[in-house]
Every structure is written in C-alpha cells, then in structure tokens.
Amino acid sequence: MNDGMWLWLALVDLVILTAFAMLGIWQRRILLGVYVPPAHRGDAEVVAMRRSYVWTVVAVLALVAAAGSVALWLLPEALETVLAGTFSLQFVAAIAVYGRFHHRARALKAQAEWGGPSQPARRVASLTYRRELGQPGLRWYAVHLGVVAVSVVAAALMWDRIPEVFAIHFNVRGEADGWSERTVQGVFGQNLVQLVLIAIFAGTATAIGRMRQQLDPDDPQRSLAKRKQYNRLSAYFLWALSLLVTLFLSLLQGMTLYGWPQRWALGLGLALPLVILIAVGLFLYQLRSKGLESIGDEQAQADRYWRLGGLVYYNPADPALLVEKRVGVGMTVNFARPLSWLLLGAVLAVASGTALIAILTSG
Amino acid sequence: MFVELDLQSETPIYTQLADQLLAGIASGALRPGDPLPSVRSLAADLGINLHTVNKAYQVLKQEGFLQVHRKRGVVINPDGMPGVTAAFQDRLRHQLRGMAAEAAVRGMSQEELAELCRSVYDEIRQSGEGGNRDE
Secondary structure (H helix, E strand, O other): OOHHHHHHHHHHHHHHHHHHHHHHHOOOOEEOOEEOOHHHOOOHHHHHHHHHHHHHHHHHHHHHHHHHHHHHHHOHHHHHHHHHHHHHHHHHHHHHHHHHHHHHHHHHHHHHOOOOOOOOOEEEEEOOHHHOOOOOOHHHHHHHHHHHHHHHHHHHHOHHHOOOEEEEEEOOOOOEEEEEEOOHHHHHHHHHHHHHHHHHHHHHHHHHHHOOOOOOOOOHHHHHHHHHHHHHHHHHHHHHHHHHHHHHHHHHHHHHHHOOOHHHHHHHHHHHHHHHHHHHHHHHHHHHHOOOOOOOOOHHHOHHHEEHHHOEEOOOOOOOOEEEOOOOOOEEEEOOOHHHHHHHHHHHHHHHHHHHHHHHHOO | OEEEEEOOOOOOHHHHHHHHHHHHHHHOOOOOOOEOOOHHHHHHHHOOOHHHHHHHHHHHHHHOOEEEEOOOEEEEOOOOOOOOOHHHHHHHHHHHHHHHHHHHHOOOOHHHHHHHHHHHHHHHHHOOOOOOOOO
C-alpha cells in the first residue's frame, strides 16, 4: 500500500459518501423519497430531517471506513478481502440508513397530512420542441469514434511491437495480475468496451431529448427555455465525460501494448476519478445554480407511483417511458410500460456481455 | 407553436387539440409538410391519454388535413388542404344554426353576428404573422 493508493481509496469513499448524502438534499420537493407540498418545503421538521439524514450517513460511513482501516492495519495481507468487505458494508449501511429515514419521512407525511402534487387543469406543450432541442447531436460522437479508430489502426500497424504476452489488469497494490496473449480479442477487446461505452453515453444523451416537456402553463416560454437549457447542459456533460473515458481507455491500451511507463497508469488511475468527481461536481453545481435540479414532472411525483423508497416509478396511466428520477440525478423508466423492461434488459445484457468478453479475453 | 388544453372545459379534449392544430394551420404556424409529434410523445408532453391524441389526429386525417406516413410520422398534408366540401358546408350550417338562433333571441343584429364572424376569422389568420413559432 503506497500513499497514492490511500488517496485513491479516500477518493472513492468520498464519492460514495457524497452520493448517499446528496440523496437527502438534492431535490427540494422530495424528502427522502416522499413528496413535500410547496408550502412545507421550508418546514423546520423537513430541514431537520434532511440534516439528520446527512449527518447519520456521514457518521455511519466514517465508522465503517475506520473499522476497515483498523482491519487493514491488523491484517495487511488480506487487503482485497478487507477492501471489498468495507465497501460492501458501507453500501449496505447507507441503504439501511436511507430506508430508516424514508420511513420517518413517510410517518411525518402521514402525521402532517401532506397532500400530493396538484394536477393542473391546463396543459401546454410545444409542437416543435423535438425539432429544436438545442443539444449536440449524435454527430458529435464522431470525435470519440475517431479516437477509437486511431487506437485500432495504431495497434494493427504496430502489431509486431506488441509483446506476445502483456499485462492488462493491475490489483490495488499496482501489481499486474491479469495477462493477455497477442490475439485479436486480447488486443482489440479494449476498443469494444470503448464502443459499448460510447453507445451507452450517446443513447443516454438522445434519451434526454426524448423526455417529456412538462411545461408550466402559466409561463410556457420560460419553462421551455429551461428545459432546453437542461438538455444542452446534460448533453455537453455526457459528451465531454464520455470523451474523457474513451481517451483514458485508449491511453491504457497504449500502455499495455507498447510498454509505455507504468507509473503513468497509476497517475491516470488516480487522476481519472478525481477529474470525473470534479466534472460531476461542476455539472451538479451548474444545474443547481440555474434552478434546473427539478424541472417539470411535478405530476409524476405523487407518492403512490413510486415504489421501493422512491426508486422505482410505476404508473400505468402515464404514456411517458422516461421520467426524471425522484431520488438522485438523471432519469429512470416507467416500469408500467413493457418497453422499459426491454430497455433495461438490453442495457444489462450489453453491460454484462462486455464484462464477460473482458473476463474471457484476459487469460 | 404551443398547444394549450383545459382539462376542465366542457369541450372534449380531442376537439380542443384538433381545433388548435387547425388554427395553427390557418395562421401559418404549421405549414404543409411540417411534422407533428408522435401520438405517444404528445400524450406524454400534455399528460393526457394516448387515445385522446390519437382521436384528434384521426379526425384531422380523415378530413384530409394530416397525413400519417410510416417513416415520417404524422405531417400536415403536404399536398394541400381539402377544399370547401358539401359535407363541411352542411356541418358548418348546422353548427352556426344554434349560435345564430341564440344571437337572434338575445337581440343581436345580423350585421353584428357577421362582424363577429369576420373578426374571429381575421384573428386566426393573423395570429401566425407575429411569429407564432416557438422562438
């Protein structure tokens, strides 16, 4: 274990902690998976419960991390087991804390007799919205494909320079523990992973443009402008993030194939999560500062449509396939529509298929 | 162009939608060949039932205002609008009858009624000229 490794672990833990803490405070209209009517969003009990949730999550996760550190100090040879155990325990503990507070929020709702979101009698939609999305189109992802193409062509041209057997996986100590032979799958497997990731990012960016408009009937122009701003911001963010990941994978491929210095890999492994963390932070800050963290979809917020503590949306009366998440950032599917299961299955199949290929090709 | 529905109105929702699409064509905000959103996405955008949007589209398609392409989806009929048919004249006469009768009973003159018709007609035709497309 070197200092870089400790820094990396601390970073990962900070991400987990921030992500779970954010669940409690991100959307003002949702208190831990329960809809809060506008008049009650500033209530002392609501603010207190959010604060209490955040501190409980921080305390519980810090406690588990401390226990993990002690275990590591006592059993340095069981590094992998201790790390896996610590992270799993943190997840389970954080989910338990969330569940506990979700029940408290529901109790508060019942006691204070909060109503659901109002269903406006007037509805407004733009007919030209989908032709004027104002977000970068799929063509922008040609840059990513260019990076992949350069990597593939370079590997094909320099085939003879690639060692017969090369390391493709490194453990947390920075030692190589997975090797591949110089075969087509072994050399180009990384590029397949890149293509799948690019497809997932581009698909997500496209899906954002397919989400319903949910315009404010009292000010359709302004809410339409906000919706477009949200689309644009998300699409540029996804584009930049996926380009970063694509470049990172190409660099990693270069290191394993052409024997570029390995300390680069460690440096990059440290830099990538940090850069992603900063990028996500900036993106969320932008959303928040422009008031875009919860646009539209007020009607879909009635608690009866949300299961599993606000994670799963199920509303047969809603023709929309994609809706804004109520817990966390981004979107989720309407599980009452069969297409959503197909979509979820396809994403899972592609992800696990890619992982399987990665495992099979690493000898 | 925006469509606006009032779910509490006495006018059926599909009629409101069809009327607004017609007004959009009349004003020039929607031009022949312009695509319309799919049934599902417009229903989701407005938070109403799929069948309601479908019914509005079907009514307009039957009359010849819209075309439904397998590839291009729903578009404003690019081959031009149906003319004044005998069936339309019958329907218009029938619908005007009730309003004209009430106007007469309430003491409205023939000129006043004609003037009202003219101003409503002009209003619809001119609403598109101020740039009724979204931005």
